Amino acid sequence: MPTKKSSQHISQRYDDELAAVKSQLFEMGGIVEKQVTDAIKALLEVDSELAKRVVIDDNRINDMEVAVDEDCGLILARRQPAARDLRLVLTIIKTTTDLERIGDEARKMAKQAITLAEEGKAPRGYVEIRHIGENVANMLSQSLDCFVRQDVELALKVAQEDKAVDLEYASAIREMMTYMMEDPRSISRVMSIMWSLRALERIGDHARNIAEHVIYLVKGDDVRHVGLKQMAKTVHDE
Amino acid sequence: MTTMTVDSNTSPQSSQEATQPVADISSNGLDSSRDYRQTVGKIEVANTKMSMRDVNVSYGDKQAVFGVDLDIAKNxxxxMIGxxxxxxxxxxxxxxxxxDxxxxxxxxxxxxxxxxxxxxxxLDVVxxxxRVGMVFQKPNPFPKSIYDNVAYGPQIHGLANSKVELDEIVENSLRKAGLWNEAKDRLDQPGTGLSGGQQQRxxxxxxxxxxxxxxxxxxxCSALDPIATAxxxxxxDELSANFTIAIVTHSMQQAARVSHRTAYFHLGYLVEIGDTDDIFTNPKHRLTEDYITGRFG
Incomplete structure (x- = not known):
């Protein structure tokens, strides 16, 4: 019977290649996470220097996406991975796309932060940014954690949280509308807040995507577009 | 159906096949304590062509196949890999x-x-x-002409009543084997003069x-180059429209490409049988996964 040793491939280099691309992805995940928290911080603390750094650093994420995809392509060509190896490579390719998009959303927020900082006085709506921002940053961090630990329960939790974030986003948008109606002079600044909220909501969607990829990786079942109930069933093997 | 997990953090899953509670979840989580002597997957098929039950084979003292149950569907x-x-x-x-x-x-x-x-x-085995023909690893044409290689079988089995009928069988067979165009102008030349891939066809x-x-x-295909293999x-693929085919191969990619179902054998036992698409993306048994992902073999 196989022992723990059999979790390694006969080809040590194949193991190394998979490990390398995985660690590249996790490194990318770490940078993306920081970009998101920095972008939120830049918004809340009206820190245009920090925001500018976020905009510049987004290029690093783009480069990493290309590098990870290239390595995955080489593994597919060289090793013809099957079963969980195949699912791992597919999951990495998809996750890198989501991470790159999250990076783009962080850059959008940073740009709004720069605009707002130039305009001076802070508009209302920061409470919503802070609240949804915390939730979304937490979701992103959990989605990466569940990948590292291959924890499907946590993945399910991320997907459930996304639903809550979507509701909070809808209510925040209604709030912003009332601000604009009350004070039309604030419209352009409130719009900046709305764009930022929109970016956060999108980041939540991407974090959910990553969580779904993880469930596919671990369970072998595709849980995209199936709804939370079915997802829970897959996770609990019902 | 039973389940699999791919991580040590998740809790052990109970298993229909396992006779005892699963105790050991190894590093990637598929339960390795599941007894490989019990086949995972559905043995029965609709439209059965061949049906094997409790097949044991020994060479002298050494047993090579242990209690294999397997059905093969028509077409x-x-x-079979392992x-x-x-x-x-x-x-x-x-x-x-x-x-025999x-x-x-x-x-x-x-x-x-x-x-x-x-x-x-x-039963007469001839x-x-x-009814159950066989193609071997090494192409082994008779030391006769291409025509006679194909005509010999129908002749001894009395399948042709005339030269015209025999000609027709030879042409049809060569066409089905994708060799007609290459062989039609040299039917009287020795079969051994063909290339390896042509000989196999x-x-x-x-x-x-x-x-x-x-x-x-x-x-x-193990003696053939990639083009002849392809x-x-x-x-x-074409032959499966008219025939039922069982293929033993060392190439897992080949199994993945050509077959509808895949059977994984290990130490004389049929460990897992299932749709090829499932076996190569989401196998249920740890041993199958280890083999097809190149972790042992």
Whole structure:
């Protein structure tokens, strides 16, 4: 019977290649996470220097996406991975796309932060940014954690949280509308807040995507577009 | 159906197949304590062509196949994979009693072609082998002309009443084997003068000339280059419209490409059987996964 040793491939280099691309992805995940928290911080603390750094650093994420995809392509060509190896490579390719998009959303927020900082006085709506921002940053961090630990329960939790974030986003948008109606002079600044909220909501969607990829990786079942109930069933093997 | 997990953090899953509670979850989480002596997956098929039950094969003291149950459906391509010495070729050879020729080889259990017991002592193996043809690892054309290679079988089985009929069988067989265009102008030349890939297609033409119902292929491409291999694989796909095909292969990619179902053998046991698409993306047994992902073998 196989022992723990059999979790390694006969080809040590194949193991190394998979490990390398995985660690590249996790490194990318770490940078993306920081970009998101920095972008939120830049918004809340009206820190245009920090925001500018976020905009510049987004290029690093783009480069990493290309590098990870290239390595995955080489593994597919060289090793013809099957079963969980195949699912791992597919999951990495998809996750890198989501991470790159999250990076783009962080850059959008940073740009709004720069605009707002130039305009001076802070508009209302920061409470919503802070609240949804915390939730979304937490979701992103959990989605990466569940990948590292291959924890499907946590993945399910991320997907459930996304639903809550979507509701909070809808209510925040209604709030912003009332601000604009009350004070039309604030419209352009409130719009900046709305764009930022929109970016956060999108980041939540991407974090959910990553969580779904993880469930596919671990369970072998595709849980995209199936709804939370079915997802829970897959996770609990019902 | 049973479940799998891919991580040590998740809790152990109970398993239908396991006779005892699963105690050990190894580093990637598929339960390795599941007994490989019990087959995972559905053995039965609709539209059964061949049905094998509790097949045991021994060479003298050494048992090579242990209690294999497997059905093969009409017009399906079933691939048998597994490391060397896993019993897959031995099992394949039981299906047209090719093991009869091996001294000391004892086969027990029930093997049926339609409802015919293959191991019925009263059964004549010659017509059986016409119904269940075989293609071997190394192309082995007779030292005769291309025409005679294909015509020989129909002649001895009395399938042609005239030269015209025989010509027709030869042409059809060569066409089905994808060799007609290359061979039609040199039918009188020796079959051994063809290239390796052409010879293998000639052997396939020879096999299908007697209108078998099942074709057994024992690593039919392992002596061929990638282009000849691709042609044989293409051919297997076409042949499955008319024949039932069981193929033993060392190439997992080949199994993934050509077969509808895949059977994984390990140490003489059938460990897992399932749709090829599932076996190669989401196998249920740890041993299957380790083998197809290149973790041991």
């Amino acid at each position: 399906e391509v079933i691939a 490391p060397s010495g896993c019993g897959k070729s031995t099992f394949l050879r039981c299906m047209n009693r090719m093991n 020729t091996i001294e000391g080889c004892v086969v027990s259990g029930s093997l049926k072609l339609d409802d015919q017991d293959i191991y019925d002592p009263k 017509p059986l082998r016409a 000639l052997c396939i033409a020879r096999t299908i000339a007697v209108s078998p119902e099942v074709i057994l292929m024992d690593e039919p 042609r044989i694989e293409e051919l297997i």
